Amino acid sequence: MIKILMIEDDFELAEILSEYLEQFEIEVKICDDPYLGLSTLNTSKFDLVILDLTLPGIDGLEVCKEIRTKHTIPIIISSARHDISDKINAFEFGADDYLPKPYNPQELLARIKSHLRRQSITMQEISPAPKDLVCDDFRHIITLKGEPLQLTVAEYDILRYLIKKEGGAISREELIYNCNSINEDSTNKSIDVIIGRIRTKIGENPKEPKYIHAIRGVGYKLEQ
Structure with missing residues (x-):
């Protein structure tokens, strides 16, 4: 009314x-x-x-x-x-x-x-268009189109960081140093493995990504 x-x-x-x-x-x-x-x-x-x-x-x-x-x-x-x-x-x-x-x-x-x-x-x-991926820090969950994702602590930290820096190119080293659950001795390869698991959980084809894009020589960026 x-x-x-x-x-x-x-x-x-x-x-x-x-x-x-x-x-x-x-x-x-x-x-x-x-x-x-x-x-x-x-x-x-x-x-x-x-x-x-x-x-x-x-x-x-x-x-x-x-x-x-x-x-x-x-x-x-x-x-x-x-x-x-x-x-x-x-x-x-x-x-x-x-x-x-x-x-x-x-x-x-x-x-x-x-x-x-x-x-x-x-x-x-x-009004901005609604986002598919939303991070709720208070409840410590990330949702995809309203549905909560089942993420490990490392997956949550990395995806959260990508969402917060949406549109920006993020190096693997930046992810290592800014995600508390990632050991500082981790290698770039270990970040790639975690990114691969995240892509699987959000139903994304790495060859035709909708959200997480690989940036040659740099790392990744998230767009939505």
């Missing part, structure tokens, strides 16, 4: 808008006090903010500026103030939209959907 924070001191209007939006599976949290609204936003997760400008104690423009210093959440200004300077300041302070009162709740709904659509596209663009 979509969750919206409405900072609005006209409680009757807020209730009307809230009841209308609930028909479309939009849950609205109403705060008639701007300080309570800011506190609520900092402690709970919302998808969008609807913000009045004429508020008790602090002007809505200052609330907008404060929200934008901490959050990237879309902000729709809902205000009876029609002065062009208020609109300009609202956008300069980080508002995404300005809806002059009175307005039809249908228009508010359309704008909410539009901003959430844009937010979703933006988050997809900035």
Whole structure:
């Protein structure tokens, strides 16, 4: 369900808008006090903010500026103030939209959907693609596509190091000196043997590797 924070001191209007939006599976949290609204936003997760400008104690423009210093959440200004300077300041302070009162709740709904659509596209663009190989240091496991691998201590240390240095060329000597379970007297050949075992456990063909690539004259690198 979509969750919206409405900072609005006209409680009757807020209730009307809230009841209308609930028909479309939009849950609205109403705060008639701007300080309570800011506190609520900092402690709970919302998808969008609807913000009045004429508020008790602090002007809505200052609330907008404060929200934008901490959050990237879309902000729709809902205000009876029609002065062009208020609109300009609202956008300069980080508002995404300005809806002059009175307005039809249908228009508010359309704008909410539009901003959430844009937010979703933006988050997809900035979110990194999920990795197949993930190291969980807290649980001391490495997963492949969500499934834990059964690794020896040496295999875990080497694969963990490769994941941490993803994309970088790592020499065999670097693996020996940075993996605590590997004896410093180990040979390059022993590293190759362990890499071979890791490849088997992740189902990789060394002739056509997907993850662990051999770098001639250097060592290995992991890509995903």
